[in-house]
Amino acid sequence: MCGRLSQYRGIHDFVDALSMSNPLANSVGEQPLGRYNVAPTTRVALLRLDDGVLHADLVRWGWRPHWAKDRAAPINARVEKVAHGPFFRPIWPHRAIVPIDNWFEWVDEGSPKKQPYLIRRKDGRPSLCAGIGQFSAEPNEHDGFVIITADSVGGMVDVHDRRPVVLAPDLAREWLAPTTSKEQAEQMALNLGEPSEAFEWFRVGVSVGNVRNQGTDLITPQVENSR
Structure with a gap:
């Protein structure tokens, strides 16, 4: 996963996709987020459960333990290692859902600039990505x-060899539940992510490469090359 995503719907749209009846503590706001080009180190809307309350917060994308000052804060964690490695062990129990509209990857197709692709669910619903944090x-x-x-499979591997672990709503609710053990959460992340068949991907304009650019043109397919 290259490290660029979109969150343009409102937080209530994301909460509706999650379909939880818990009371909501919303610090994100009521308006559509309108962010078509979200980069690492910026604050991203996520959902987490705390004492029975669903919290919608803006949290910095990237984390590292206090002792790892010699490296940049990673933005992603490999599912194969995240539950057991010393780097992420302190935050492994602190689970969240990162709801996104789509994410972007860049592919070397022989042109001077790499070609950006947008990846999203075929059914138009938000992607509920498994996350952990502080x-x-x-x-x-x-x-x-x-x-x-996790590793990409099927045709998606042609775009990038890694993809976020996206959970169906019922599994996303289980991911957030405090009754879900660390072992159960690990098995969910390893084995129950949405398959590549649930997604579509297509070329978009190179302007998405500039993080200052925003707007719907960034997510508009180049129709003749869409899949």
């Missing part, structure tokens, strides 16, 4: 999150 009641500089990624 979350505080009063946000601070140490808070952050990573998206869990």
